Amino acid sequence: MGDTPGPSEPTLEEQIAAYQREFQDLDPQVEQIVSALGRLNRRMNVAYGRQTATLGISNAEWEVLKALVLSGAPYQMGPGELAKRLGLTPAAMTHRIDRMVAEGLVTRDRDETNRVRVIVELTAEGREKWLEAMRLATVFEEDLLQDLSQEERGALGEVLTRLLRRVEHAQPDAGGRLTDLD
Numbered sequence: 669m670g671d672t673p674g675p676s677e678p679t680l681e682e683q684i685a686a687y688q689r690e691f692q693d694l695d696p697q698v699e700q701i702v703s704a705l706g707r708l709n710r711r712m713n714v715a716y717g718r719q720t721a722t723l724g725i726s727n728a729e730w731e732v733l734k735a736l737v738l739s740g741a742p743y744q745m746g747p748g749e750l751a752k753r754l755g756l757t758p759a760a761m762t763h764r765i766d767r768m769v770a771e772g773l774v775t776r777d778r779d780e781t782n783r784v785r786v787i788v789e790l791t792a793e794g795r796e797k798w799l800e801a802m803r804l805a806t807v808f809e810e811d812l813l814q815d816l817s818q819e820e821r822g823a824l825g826e827v828l829t830r831l832l833r834r835v836e837h838a839q840p841d842a843g844g845r846l847t848d849l850d
Contacts (some may be wrong), residue, residue, distance in 0.1 A: 680704060712812075719804040723797050729768055733798040736774070736790040743790035747776075750788060773797060 678686065680703055687694050717727045725733070735753050736743045745753075751761035765788055768774045773794035779785035790798075813821055 680707070715808055716805065719808065720801055723800055725773070725797055728764055729773060730801055732764060732768060733773065733790065733794055736788070737795070737798055743795070744787050747786055747788055768794070
């Protein structure tokens with residue numbers, strides 16, 4: 669079964685055939701899995717970006733909101749902690765926080781117990797944007813997985829988690845980005 673390529677992108681089968689033509693040692697089964705995961709990730713990021721855009725936020729801002737929510741109540745982190753978690757430089761994180769403060773999604777204040785430390789905190793508006801993005805994502809993700817049974821979903825989740833753990837073990841510093849996206 670072929671995938672639906674983007675405009676000027678070869679099908680998965682065409683890509684694998686071209687790779688095999690140029691590199692005979694290629695395992696087509698491995699390449700199919702890796703290429704399909706890469707294409708799926710790229711297309712999902714575009715879909716999520718379209719959804720967050722309807723809410724007036726970017727994927728980059730969504731990542732900050734998500735990190736703050738994952739930190740737990742009271743949804744606060746230092747800019748350095750956020751930068752490290754998101755794989756950004758401090759300058760890129762500062763730029764992102766500046767935009768988000770101006771948009772009312774987060775606040776940035778000095779820590780009263782340590783005046784050198786800055787605290788970034790999720791606002792009620794930022795939390796509402798996060799919740800709405802989660803609602804939209806849930807609909808998209810359910811639609812994406814609609815053809816899989818509960819057992820298939822469970823098996824896929826387990827297999828992908830094993831692959832993720834292998835990469836995380838082999839590349840523990842690969843959680844960030846090679847370049848800033850802002």
